[in-house]
Amino acid sequence: MNITKKTITAIACSFALTMGIVIILVLLTMFPPFQQIDPYIIFLFSLIVFIPLLFARLNRLDAQKRILGWTFIGLGAQLLVLPLPLVFIILKFPSTAGFLFGGIILTGSAVFGIPAGLLTIAAGVFLVKRR
Numbered sequence: 085m086n087i088t089k090k091t092i093t094a095i096a097c098s099f100a101l102t103m104g105i106v107i108i109l110v111l112l113t114m115f116p117p118f119q120q121i122d123p124y125i126i127f128l129f130s131l132i133v134f135i136p137l138l139f140a141r142l143n144r145l146d147a148q149k150r151i152l153g154w155t156f157i158g159l160g161a162q163l164l165v166l167p168l169p170l171v172f173i174i175l176k177f178p179s180t181a182g183f184l185f186g187g188i189i190l191t192g193s194a195v196f197g198i199p200a201g202l203l204t205i206a207a208g209v210f211l212v213k214r215r
Contacts, residue, residue: 090143090147091143093142093151094139094142095139097138097151097152097154098135098138098139099135100155101138101158101162102134104159105134107162107166108165108169110123110127111166111169111170112169113126114169114173114176115172115176142155150212153208153210153211153212153214154208154212155208156205156207156208157204157205157212158208159201159204159208160201160202160203160204160205160206160208161205162201163197163201164197164202166193166197167194167198170186170189170193173186174187
């Protein structure tokens with residue numbers, strides 16, 4: 085069995101991308117049409133389905149830098165999408181305390197998450213384009 089650094093990197097990167105997807109999907113279960121879904125089922129489904137698919141896709145890339153680059157691009161996109169479910173969660177509980185604490189969380193996520201997502205995407209594009 086030949087396990088290379090590229091294979092280990094692809095496994096770790098697919099796990100990192102899957103956990104980001106799990107976080108976003110669990111946040112989406114707070115909406116009324118999705119409240120019957122158990123977060124543990126989402127977690128197990130993601131482990132069974134997303135990790136092998138992402139691993140197969142990332143392991144086909146030719147260099148370790150490209151694997152890291154595409155992972156950075158994916159994680160940056162997840163950081164950009166993360167404030168969106170938070171907006172819906174804030175609007176779900178229309179109380180003063182909900183708006184206050186939800187607004188603080190949303191503002192922090194937008195102020196720190198969006199620039200971090202854009203920087204992560206830029207770093208990923210740099211790694212993918214670099215020879």
